[in-house]
Amino acid sequence: DGGITQSPKYLFRKEGQNVTLSCEQNLNHDAMYWYRQDPGQGLRLIYYSQIVNDFQKGDIAEGYSVSREKKESFPLTVTSAQKNPTAFYLCASRFNIPGASQYSNQPQHFGDGTRLSIL
């Protein structure tokens, strides 16, 4: 079955430590996204990537880094510079083919999320 896989489901980070959240999709989607959710708030965009080897900062990129070396994979690293990393992290993907109108408004598909906590 096609889908998006996030791992791990739960992650604990020590102070001063970098951790990497995995996001893999086998939907052949071009664009991938990372969101953060805090209690009582909506999904806030951290980073997004529309094609391989390219990515852009979202609204809350500070303290995070990403890479997009393969179409299927968009890992998110939460660095020690992120002072408040405890949150629920969601990865999403969608088709994004410029000029292909049938794909221009496809919705996002989401993973099941990773909950990150500080020890």
Add this chain to the structure above:
Amino acid sequence: ILNVEQSPQSLHVQEGDSTNFTCSFPSSNFYALHWYRWETAKSPEALFVMTLNGDEKKKGRISATLNTKEGYSYLYIKGSQPEDSATYLCAFRDSSASKIIFGSGTRLSIRP
């Protein structure tokens, strides 16, 4: 930063009653509005993609309308059932079409 507002934040409805809630978004540079349903312990699932002013979409007992000129969309649920309990998210895409901005959601609980 583009602002997308959803109201109410939470809603408790008796089983069998109908209900509706609102998503407000910028009325300029509109490209599309998406509605998602997010059930507990699951990932968000797309309900509707709305692009044209006056659009009305329907899926079973759930329907949505769109007014791009005034910047709002309504989601309606007719005859609420326990399985409708979820958080309903709307997401706005502006004309640059690269960023998608989510509202904070409406958490719907259905009382049996």
